[in-house]
Amino acid sequence: MTAIAPSPSPASTAASHRTARGRWYLAAAGLAVVVTAYSLTVASVPLPFGDVVDALTGRADDALSRLIWDYQIPRIILCWAVGAGLGASGAVLQSVIRNPLASPDVLGVTRGAGVTALFVVLILPATPLSLLPVAALAGGVTVTVVVYTLAYRGGTTPIRLALVGVAASACCEAVIRFLLMRYPQNVNGSLIWLAGSFFGRTWQTVAITVPWVVVCLPVVVFLGRRLDVMGLGDPMAVGLGERAEGTRRLAIAVAVVLASGAVAAAGTLSFVSLIAPHIARRLIGGRMAALTPMAAAVGVLLTLGADTLGRGISPPLEIPAGLITAVIGAPYFLYLLMRTGR
Amino acid sequence: MRLSAEGVELRYDRKVVARNLSLEIPDNQVSVLIGPNGSGKSTALKSLARLLRPAGGRVLLDGASIQSLPTKEIARRLAILPQVLTTPEAITVEDLVWFGRHPHRRTVGAPSPQDREMVEWALRSTDTAALRDQYVDQLSGGQRQRVWIAVCLAQQTGLLLLDEPTTFLDVTYQLELLDLLARLNGEEGKTIAMVLHDFNMAAEYADHIFVLAAGELVCQGTPREVLTKETMRTVFSLDVEIGVNPRSGRPLVIPLRRRPVSLPA
Ligand SMILES: Nc1ncnc2c1ncn2[C@@H]1O[C@H](COP(=O)(O)OP(=O)(O)OP(=O)(O)O)[C@@H](O)[C@H]1O
Ligand SMILES: [Mg+2]
Numbered sequence: 001m002t003a004i005a006p007s008p009s010p011a012s013t014a015a016s017h018r019t020a021r022g023r024w025y026l027a028a029a030g031l032a033v034v035v036t037a038y039s040l041t042v043a044s045v046p047l048p049f050g051d052v053v054d055a056l057t058g059r060a061d062d063a064l065s066r067l068i069w070d071y072q073i074p075r076i077i078l079c080w081a082v083g084a085g086l087g088a089s090g091a092v093l094q095s096v097i098r099n100p101l102a103s104p105d106v107l108g109v110t111r112g113a114g115v116t117a118l119f120v121v122l123i124l125p126a127t128p129l130s131l132l133p134v135a136a137l138a139g140g141v142t143v144t145v146v147v148y149t150l151a152y153r154g155g156t157t158p159i160r161l162a163l164v165g166v167a168a169s170a171c172c173e174a175v176i177r178f179l180l181m182r183y184p185q186n187v188n189g190s191l192i193w194l195a196g197s198f199f200g201r202t203w204q205t206v207a208i209t210v211p212w213v214v215v216c217l218p219v220v221v222f223l224g225r226r227l228d229v230m231g232l233g234d235p236m237a238v239g240l241g242e243r244a245e246g247t248r249r250l251a252i253a254v255a256v257v258l259a260s261g262a263v264a265a266a267g268t269l270s271f272v273s274l275i276a277p278h279i280a281r282r283l284i285g286g287r288m289a290a291l292t293p294m295a296a297a298v299g300v301l302l303t304l305g306a307d308t309l310g311r312g313i314s315p316p317l318e319i320p321a322g323l324i325t326a327v328i329g330a331p332y333f334l335y336l337l338m339r340t341g342r
Numbered sequence: 343m344r345l346s347a348e349g350v351e352l353r354y355d356r357k358v359v360a361r362n363l364s365l366e367i368p369d370n371q372v373s374v375l376i377g378p379n380g381s382g383k384s385t386a387l388k389s390l391a392r393l394l395r396p397a398g399g400r401v402l403l404d405g406a407s408i409q410s411l412p413t414k415e416i417a418r419r420l421a422i423l424p425q426v427l428t429t430p431e432a433i434t435v436e437d438l439v440w441f442g443r444h445p446h447r448r449t450v451g452a453p454s455p456q457d458r459e460m461v462e463w464a465l466r467s468t469d470t471a472a473l474r475d476q477y478v479d480q481l482s483g484g485q486r487q488r489v490w491i492a493v494c495l496a497q498q499t500g501l502l503l504l505d506e507p508t509t510f511l512d513v514t515y516q517l518e519l520l521d522l523l524a525r526l527n528g529e530e531g532k533t534i535a536m537v538l539h540d541f542n543m544a545a546e547y548a549d550h551i552f553v554l555a556a557g558e559l560v561c562q563g564t565p566r567e568v569l570t571k572e573t574m575r576t577v578f579s580l581d582v583e584i585g586v587n588p589r590s591g592r593p594l595v596i597p598l599r600r601r602p603v604s605l606p607a
Pocket of ligand 1: 354357359377378379380381382383384385386425
């Protein structure tokens, strides 16, 4: 078997893919800067951009500085962390579960986090609010561990993980409903949390959330090529030197920590982790090493965009960001369903 | 002996495929496993490639139990082409062949010139270089098979295990593939073990043949020793005539049609 036909130089095609990707990264980064800058000006009263710059450079009066530094900035940082975490986590789980409709919800992360968070809010109302994220994280991780264990039979398969995950999510959902009905006193705050909101988040939440993301995000990005190899199926992946089950476990663990951390900080932002990887895949293709960072970037844009919109539509009223992502996400999800269902 | 199975018991959950199977893959030779459907050829090959952990006995690679070696380390010495493959979506031929370099690369960092060289060589050797920018899921079955073989070749291993590498290939490509494997064996001393169904291809290319039936090694040896009327009747329930290939002098297996069965009226 010798080559006969002349073929395009390999370097040139690979390089052109790389430049195309580079352009999309640049575009995403540029857009993120613009949205961030705009977001700084959206508060219960619109802030002129000049005032924001003054506050950032320390030339504004106290009240304005406080508003920017204590409310706007931590909130935006949190949007970044949560959006990036959700986007990357969705990309990784879709790859590991080999289902483009997978997301942290499929493994029960979101609902699991919801159960423990609600439990704390409704049954132990004396608990300091700073412990809420910790409780949510514990819930998300616990449910995932349970799902993984139930799906494990000397190894797991993507389909078994997905099925057990969906069942676990349904159980958690039932518990959430029960808690809401049984303890109606505190329901309002819980509903806002469940809907996904950045309302009133401070540096404290930032301090709990950002480290998770900063540590986990590079890990999932570096897992990129290994996850691509896993996409060839377990036998081939082992043949190419991956410990299939070990790699799967590692990827799920990191993705779940990312997602739980995000849910803990902002409640359930529906569809971000599902849709961000899809948009990213459209832009730069399915290779994980390139996809995961892009999915994180799209996640940031979606989250920050939704939160900014929610604050800006009818101030001083705030619409929870999760409601906005749901309104945008649900039709997109249906569209995806119809396209993949064919 | 670089690769061997010593008295392995092979099973899936409760289904026992082999109880006490021993295979020694001869170094620097081309060996072929034959046997009826379901006789355990793929299962045996999987255990030799650490894809299936034996319930008893052990598989030795270079003197060490294969289960105790790091899997990435094994992937630099041994490549396996499984019988059933998942074709990934939206990936080009060239990108797929690059995965063959995975065990040689670090988690991060640019590929080395040797990586590039091996990928190009694998593409050329399997005549898939012209397909490099096409999507793998849009190729014909035979083209796809050649791409998978290119992945294994890019792995640059001394041992190559292939489970029915010639399925889907037209006769021309079957011969080209087997010629390529014979050349890799002859020129670079690669050890090759593969499952084939075609007796005559096995006769032509094998130095050594293993015959498996119901998870047992029934016989082994050179094509002339193994491909006999007797084996064909007992193992495959086939009536055959054994001829001689006029060029190579190797045996030629000619299956005979059975007595006509009466069809239901
Ligand atoms: N994943 C599996 N789970 C359970 N049983 C299996 C599995 N794979 C194979 N078997 C069984 O093990 C036995 C041997 O199968 P194997 O695939 O090794 O046969 P083979 O010789 O490769 O057959 P073929 O020529 O059809 O490829 C068969 O009876 C088969 O039903
Ligand atoms: Mg088989």
